[in-house]
Amino acid sequence: MATDDATTTHSEAVNEDKTAAASASIESKDGPSSESPLSGDKRKADEDSNTAKSDPSTAAVPAAPETKPKKAKIAMPPSVSSNVMNAEKYKLEAPPPEDNTNEADVGKKITTSNLMLFGLHPLIKETPLRAMLEDYGSVQAITVRSAFASRYGHVSFATVEEARRCYVAIHGAKLLHKTFLVQPSMASAVTNDSTTKGTSAPAPVASAGAAASAAAAAKTDSSPAGGSAGVATTSA
Numbered sequence: 001m002a003t004d005d006a007t008t009t010h011s012e013a014v015n016e017d018k019t020a021a022a023s024a025s026i027e028s029k030d031g032p033s034s035e036s037p038l039s040g041d042k043r044k045a046d047e048d049s050n051t052a053k054s055d056p057s058t059a060a061v062p063a064a065p066e067t068k069p070k071k072a073k074i075a076m077p078p079s080v081s082s083n084v085m086n087a088e089k090y091k092l093e094a095p096p097p098e099d100n101t102n103e104a105d106v107g108k109k110i111t112t113s114n115l116m117l118f119g120l121h122p123l124i125k126e127t128p129l130r131a132m133l134e135d136y137g138s139v140q141a142i143t144v145r146s147a148f149a150s151r152y153g154h155v156s157f158a159t160v161e162e163a164r165r166c167y168v169a170i171h172g173a174k175l176l177h178k179t180f181l182v183q184p185s186m187a188s189a190v191t192n193d194s195t196t197k198g199t200s201a202p203a204p205v206a207s208a209g210a211a212a213s214a215a216a217a218a219k220t221d222s223s224p225a226g227g228s229a230g231v232a233t234t235s236a
Contacts, residue, residue, distance in 0.1 A: 078121070078177035085123055085176070089131035096172035106164045113140075113163045114185040117153035120144065121176035124151055136169055137162025141189040150178075154189040 096102055120129075126144040133139050138158040144151055157163045163184075171182040 080121065080123070080176050085121075085125070087128050090124075090128045090175055091132065092170065092173045092175055093177070094174040096170070100172050102168045102171050106167050110164045110167050110184050111160065112184050112186060113157045113160050114188050115155050115157070115163050115166060116183045116185045117155060117170075118150075118181040118183065119178050120151040120153055120180075121178045122146070122151055124153075124176060126153075129153065130155075132175075133166060136166035143189050154185060154187075156189040 124144060126142060129144065130139055130142045133142065133155055136157070140156040140158055142153060142155040144153045155166075157166065167182050170180045173180050
């Protein structure tokens, strides 16, 4: 019995040694279970990264792309054939819209025989425009001037009724692919000799110097002693 107990004890001791050796071998292969502490630079970089993720306001904002000012585009006038542009008399392409209020507004809006015509084609000509407007009354004077990429006209009729007739017919109508915009004007249009028909040019206004000279000559002529001088002056 003593021999069996000794054998059992020896076997247990051998098994414990084997178990300890196996455990030591596993630890030597896997290495320590705990990770080595991070270095100072690595730890700081990780902390900065975590802070940026948690607080978006501290993150770097990308620079806005540089924007260049856009150049203004000049609207090109609608294309019109030369036959239509150079006609002796223009014709409306389309009348005012059906829902227009020209007849209802003309009594209050047009109180003068002078009209301003806006929205004209940049290449419109004065002579055929005048011929078209004469369908509505006697045109006393008309001018067409340029303004930026368009033109505007100024026309004077003989009476207010003629100007109203023109307003009702063309306000909102289309001519040369452009829409008329008619407004009243307190000033009369300037007469152009090239487009005047049956009208006389206004008499020239004397300057202040010429008026003074004429007054002095009249005074000299009226004096008894200066009659001969006045005659000489008049003849000169």
